[in-house]
Amino acid sequence: MRTEPPGGEKPKSERVLHGLGISAGVAIGPAFISDDGEIAVPEYRIPADGVERELQRFAAALEAALKQLRKLKGKSAALPDSAAEEMGYLLDAHIAMLTNSRLVRGVERRIAEERVNAERAVQIEIGAIGDSFAAMGDAYLAARGEDIRVVGARLIRNLTKTPYAALQHVAEGTIILAEELTPADTALMDPRRIAGFAAVLGGPEGHTAIMARALGLPAVLGVAGLLAQVEGGDTVIVDGTSGAVVINPKRETVARYEAQQETLEREERQIARLRRLPAVTRDAVEITLQANLELPRELEQALAAGAEGLGLVRTEFLFMNREDLPDEEEQFEAYRGLVRGMGGRPVTIRTLDIGGDKLAAPLAETVGAGSANPALGLRAIRLSLRERPLLDAQLGAILRAGADGPVRILLPMISSLGEIRKVREALAQVVRRLKRRGVRIAEPPPPLGVMIEIPGAALAADALAAESDFFAIGTNDLVQYTLAIDRGDEQVAHLYNPLHPAVLRLIQFAVEAALRARIGVSLCGEMAGDPRFTALLLGLGIRDLSMAPGKIGRVKQRVRALDIVAAGRRARAIMDQLDDARIASLLDDFNALA
Numbered sequence: 001m002r003t004e005p006p007g008g009e010k011p012k013s014e015r016v017l018h019g020l021g022i023s024a025g026v027a028i029g030p031a032f033i034s035d036d037g038e039i040a041v042p043e044y045r046i047p048a049d050g051v052e053r054e055l056q057r058f059a060a061a062l063e064a065a066l067k068q069l070r071k072l073k074g075k076s077a078a079l080p081d082s083a084a085e086e087m088g089y090l091l092d093a094h095i096a097m098l099t100n101s102r103l104v105r106g107v108e109r110r111i112a113e114e115r116v117n118a119e120r121a122v123q124i125e126i127g128a129i130g131d132s133f134a135a136m137g138d139a140y141l142a143a144r145g146e147d148i149r150v151v152g153a154r155l156i157r158n159l160t161k162t163p164y165a166a167l168q169h170v171a172e173g174t175i176i177l178a179e180e181l182t183p184a185d186t187a188l189m190d191p192r193r194i195a196g197f198a199a200v201l202g203g204p205e206g207h208t209a210i211m212a213r214a215l216g217l218p219a220v221l222g223v224a225g226l227l228a229q230v231e232g233g234d235t236v237i238v239d240g241t242s243g244a245v246v247i248n249p250k251r252e253t254v255a256r257y258e259a260q261q262e263t264l265e266r267e268e269r270q271i272a273r274l275r276r277l278p279a280v281t282r283d284a285v286e287i288t289l290q291a292n293l294e295l296p297r298e299l300e301q302a303l304a305a306g307a308e309g310l311g312l313v314r315t316e317f318l319f320m321n322r323e324d325l326p327d328e329e330e331q332f333e334a335y336r337g338l339v340r341g342m343g344g345r346p347v348t349i350r351t352l353d354i355g356g357d358k359l360a361a362p363l364a365e366t367v368g369a370g371s372a373n374p375a376l377g378l379r380a381i382r383l384s385l386r387e388r389p390l391l392d393a394q395l396g397a398i399l400r401a402g403a404d405g406p407v408r409i410l411l412p413m414i415s416s417l418g419e420i421r422k423v424r425e426a427l428a429q430v431v432r433r434l435k436r437r438g439v440r441i442a443e444p445p446p447p448l449g450v451m452i453e454i455p456g457a458a459l460a461a462d463a464l465a466a467e468s469d470f471f472a473i474g475t476n477d478l479v480q481y482t483l484a485i486d487r488g489d490e491q492v493a494h495l496y497n498p499l500h501p502a503v504l505r506l507i508q509f510a511v512e513a514a515l516r517a518r519i520g521v522s523l524c525g526e527m528a529g530d531p532r533f534t535a536l537l538l539g540l541g542i543r544d545l546s547m548a549p550g551k552i553g554r555v556k557q558r559v560r561a562l563d564i565v566a567a568g569r570r571a572r573a574i575m576d577q578l579d580d581a582r583i584a585s586l587l588d589d590f591n592a593l594a
């Protein structure tokens with residue numbers, strides 16, 4: 001590993017930046033700046049009747065670019081004064097280049113008159129503007145030519161929606177640095193090659209963060225000014241626990257972090273020894289610890305961690321990084337692989353939860369398109385019920401996989417009884433269709449459960465319990481919607497608080513409704529995987545937690561140290577409080593003692 005430049009060059013000075021540590025662990029390695037690469041630009045001719053559509057496609061990419069730049073500008077306000085000012089000027093210049101500019105008019109003219117596709121039109125126009133600036137032989141204008149190129153690359157990225165395919169080919173041990181990484185980009189990261197990542201944008205409970213934790217990659221998001229301070233190949237340390245990113249670390253800093261890496265590895269080895277021990281409290285109450293799966297390749301990890309089932313299979317993975325939709329057959333193969341792999345332990349498959357920060361190219365035009373509030377728009381179960389062939393294919397695939405082992409169907413973003421009833425009708429129709437064709441399916445049909453992740457669903461939990469076979473409480477969205485905090489926005493991350501009394505009351509309400517109706521209730525939001533919350537959740541009556549496979553060991557360790565009676569008493573004391581700071585101290589004091 002390189003910590004100093006070779007042969008007499010002046011060493012670069014160490015700089016420490018801070019963001020949100022969203023996936024624990026330390027990574028040390030050379031930086032790869034993901035936005036630097038040239039994007040392959042497709043080139044084709046637009047038919048005369050396709051010009052309007054192409055202009056609209058360009059307008060959408062332009063709007064997205066302006067939105068991204070404004071977001072970056074908001075973020076740069078967090079930088080120290082002079083850096084904030086400089087970054088502000090630069091981003092303003094980029095915004096101006098996209099507002100009724102020669103670039104925009106030129107691209108529109110090339111699309112309309114020369115019938116060139118939008119990406120290629122942008123590329124030609126940037127080249128022409130860059131050449132004319134260079135011809136003037138002025139250093140200031142030459143620098144503006146470079147800005148035009150950077151702005152053009154942003155437009156082209158938005159048009160091609162290219163996932164960071166380059167991430168698959170980086171050298172072993174690389175640290176990825178980017179402006180923003182989508183969950184689909186992150187899904188492409190191979191933990192054997194990539195050591196960790198950091199980005200300017202992104203919040204603690206968005207899906208990029210969840211994906212990082214699923215892959216076990218140390219990561220820091222929301223790092224203001226990150227890309228202005230680093231060059232490709234610089235040595236970088238990403239401390240996913242504290243949120244620090246160190247650029248060009250001194251030798252002593254590297255040594256300190258290497259020692260930290262060793263301590264973490266030792267702790268992991270100790271935790272791994274718990275694998276075969278049951279998750280049982282000191283007063284002999286059994287707790288079920290299951291795994292959440294983001295990607296099928298985590299199955300091995302789930303088994304290695306001793307998961308007692310898959311409490312949440314996020315099926316979005318099947319729809320990411322591709323242009324077409326997976327049909328029933330393809331989904332069936334994928335789900336059957338999980339069911340067989342779990343060898344008789346239950347597998348809870350959630351229907352498609354696309355929307356909000358989880359986007360998939362083949363559905364990009366349908367999901368939340370044109371919605372001013374995509375998180376509240378056409379997504380998850382709402383989309384499945386509108387696009388019935390999508391839902392039917394998914395239900396068919398789950399029913400068929402259920403012939404090989406126990407499966408459960410889970411519905412995301414349920415807000416009303418009507419939605420559950422419609423899915424039950426759809427399920428009955430798919431069962432009839434498959435039986436008519438003599439296809440082997442789960443017999444009897446699998447339990448149908450709902451996510452409790454919308455405040456209204458939690459408040460109506462007694463009604464929903466009457467028509468659901470089980471509840472899975474999704475605290476990631478429950479916190480987002482209860483407190484009106486975008487879970488993926490680093491600027492409001494400090495307000496995202498699972499210990500807010502409103503959130504805890506909704507959890508309690510849902511648990512009590514499930515217990516009264518005698519249906520199962522689990523919790524599968526990120527809270528489930530954080531040992532800090534274990535005593536409180538068990539104290540509230542939850543006995544089933546589902547989390548990223550890598551979290552099971554630490555939560556099991558916590559469960560085995562707890563006394564459920566004491567946890568229940570402390571939970572009641574906490575539920576009497578209205579002040580979230582007091583709630584946090586009551587919980588932390590309890591954790592420090594027991």
Ligand code: PEP
Nearest residue numbers: 453474475476477524525
């Ligand atoms: C949740 O919202 O808590 C949840 C588990 O679902 P997701 O994170 O996939 O939205």
Ligand code: MG
Nearest residue numbers: 453474476477
């Ligand atoms: Mg959710």
